[in-house]
Amino acid sequence: MLFLHLLLAILAITPLTDARIRRWKCGSTSPTKGFLDGTHYIIAMEKSDAASRLHTREEEPYLPRISFPVVFHILDNPYDIILTEMMLAEQFDILKTTFAAYNIDFYLQSHYYYEQSDWAAGQDYLEMGRQIRVGGYDTLNIYILEIASNKKGPDEEALGISSFPEWSEHIDFQADEFWEDGVQLTLNALVGNPFIDQGPEDEGKTLVHEFGHWLGLMHTFHHGCHPDFEHGGDMVLDTPPQYKKLGSRWPNPDTCHPPGTVQQCSADLGFPPNLVDNYMDYIPDACALSFTKGQTVRMK
Ligand SMILES: [Zn+2]
Incomplete structure (x- = not known):
C-alpha cells in the first residue's frame, strides 16, 4: 500500500470523477431470441436431469470442473503500466477466487495494450473485435475501456457489459456475434482503481456479474413476477x-x-x-x- 501511495504521489494524478455521470451496474442488452431458445432447451434438459435424479435418488447434479483462458485487452491505458498490471492481477484473482467456489476455473493466457482512444471510448466495438479478439468461444476476452460501448444516454454509463451465449446448431466464426463475444469492463469498475471514486462498486464484482451473463445468466429481475x-x-x-x-x-x-x-x-x-x-x-x-x-x- 505504501508503494501505491508513493506511486500516486509521484504521478500526481487527480481523481477523474465526473459527478454528472450516473453509472449503472451493467449495460448488458436484452437476450436475443437465439439465447432464449437455447435457455428453454437447457431448461428442458435440467427438468429431465432432475427427474432422472429423483428416480435414482441422486441429490446433486453432476457439475464438472470447467476452465477458461482469459485474455485482457487494455485499449488506451491512462495510468501507469505497473499500477495497471497490479489492478489486472487483483481483478483476475477476484474472478478466480469467486468462481473457485463453483468449480469454475480460469487461467490468465495473455494481456495486451493498445493505443486506441476511439475503441476505449466504446466506438467501433465490432471492428475492434474483428481486429483483436483472441481464441474461440471458450476464451474469455475482457476489454478494459473508459466507456462501455452502449451508453444509455449522454449522462449515463454502464460499468460493464457482456455478450450472452447464442444457441446455434453451427458455429459461424465469421458472424458478428462471434466477434462481439466478450466482456467489457470500464476503468470505473476495475478493482483497486485509485483514480476514480468507485462508490459501492469497488470490490471488483462487476466482472463476476458480467461473467455470469457470459455463461448464460440473466438479471434476477429480468422477466419480473x-x-x-x-x-x-x-x-x-x-x-x-x-x-x-x-x-x-x-x-x-x-x-x-x-x-x-x-x-x-x-x-x-x-x-x-x-x-x-x-x-x-x-x-x-x-x-x-x-x-x-x-x-x-x-x-x-
Ligand atoms: Zn448485468
Whole structure:
C-alpha cells in the first residue's frame, strides 16, 4: 500500500470523477431470441436431469470442473503500466477466487495494450473485435475501456457489459456475434482503481456479474413476477422472481438488505422473498455474495 501511495504521489494524478455521470451496474442488452431458445432447451434438459435424479435418488447434479483462458485487452491505458498490471492481477484473482467456489476455473493466457482512444471510448466495438479478439468461444476476452460501448444516454454509463451465449446448431466464426463475444469492463469498475471514486462498486464484482451473463445468466429481475420460473425472473428455478433491480443507480445505491426482508412479488400469490445477495442483481459489491445452485447448473 505504501508503494501505491508513493506511486500516486509521484504521478500526481487527480481523481477523474465526473459527478454528472450516473453509472449503472451493467449495460448488458436484452437476450436475443437465439439465447432464449437455447435457455428453454437447457431448461428442458435440467427438468429431465432432475427427474432422472429423483428416480435414482441422486441429490446433486453432476457439475464438472470447467476452465477458461482469459485474455485482457487494455485499449488506451491512462495510468501507469505497473499500477495497471497490479489492478489486472487483483481483478483476475477476484474472478478466480469467486468462481473457485463453483468449480469454475480460469487461467490468465495473455494481456495486451493498445493505443486506441476511439475503441476505449466504446466506438467501433465490432471492428475492434474483428481486429483483436483472441481464441474461440471458450476464451474469455475482457476489454478494459473508459466507456462501455452502449451508453444509455449522454449522462449515463454502464460499468460493464457482456455478450450472452447464442444457441446455434453451427458455429459461424465469421458472424458478428462471434466477434462481439466478450466482456467489457470500464476503468470505473476495475478493482483497486485509485483514480476514480468507485462508490459501492469497488470490490471488483462487476466482472463476476458480467461473467455470469457470459455463461448464460440473466438479471434476477429480468422477466419480473411470473408463477412459472420458465417465464419469470431469470428463468432459473431456485432464484425467486423479482420485478425490479434491488439496488438503485450509482452513486445512491441501496444498502445491503437482511435475508427475507425484501418481497417484490406477492407473498399472497406464493412468491418467496427476494434474494438479497445475488451476483446477478444490481446491488453494491459488498452485498453481492452468491450464485444459487440453479444458476451454477445453468452456467455449467
Ligand atoms: Zn448485468
